[in-house]
Amino acid sequence: MRPHNTGPTQGPLLPRVVNALSWSFVNGVISRVGQVIVGVFLARVLVPEDFGVFAVALVVFNVVMSINELGVSLAIVRWPGDVSKIAPTVSTLALGSSSLLTALCVVAAPFVAASMGAPEATGVLRALSLAIAIAGISAVPGALLQREFLQERKLVADTANFAVSTTVAIVLALAGLGAWSLAWSRVAGNGVAAVLLYVLAPQRYRPGFDRRCARELLAFAQPDLVALA
Secondary structure (H helix, E strand, C coil), rough: CCCCCCCCCCCCCHHHHHHHHHHHHHHHHHHHHHHHHHHHHHHHHCHHHHHHHHHHHHEEEEHHHHHHHCCCCHHHCCCCCCCCHHHHHHHHHHHHHHHHHHHHHHHHHHHHHHHHCHHHHHHHHHHHCHHHHHHHHHHHHHHHHHHCCHHHHHHHHHHHHHHHHHHHHHHHHHHHCCCHHHHHHHHHEEEEEEEEHHHHHCCCCCCCCCCHHHHHHHHHHHHHHHHHH
């Protein structure tokens, strides 16, 4: 598929790097300040047990996310050649692995939650696992923004993620949903961000598969997977 261009991506490297770092700094500041403010508010609404249940689910979620999409999306950022040759296969691998991991989380949730001494976290973990599937959808668009130093566009997606997730968390927490409010807020925010990343990406690719390309991608990502292990 021919990539869909949404704007110029070429230019002197140094100004692009400086610009990207500036927007990344702004993004980080907004995220951290916002998280503190929201955390203080939710601490007044939710009980400690709610945070404990969500923490159990979040630990499992973070472990799975560390191996999600097999690390192949990093190839988009670091690939020395034309990414249009690998992007369709990267998209397929990311979607396939994230879907598989989501299904495994849904099936294994009761056993994992029980083994961690919090069986009540089963449903919350299953809800949170939907964010794993969403991550597979947004893997290629997000990597393309990083490759092209378009952090200002990523800031738009991240800010929307924060706004939506915060609104959902507060509304559901006030409605008495407890730990579920934190899980659904993560899913909702990531879903909105995934849509925006796709819209704002400089190119868009449909899933495809090339066996030789897949082998190269997995070999390319192997050092990162070993480091995570």
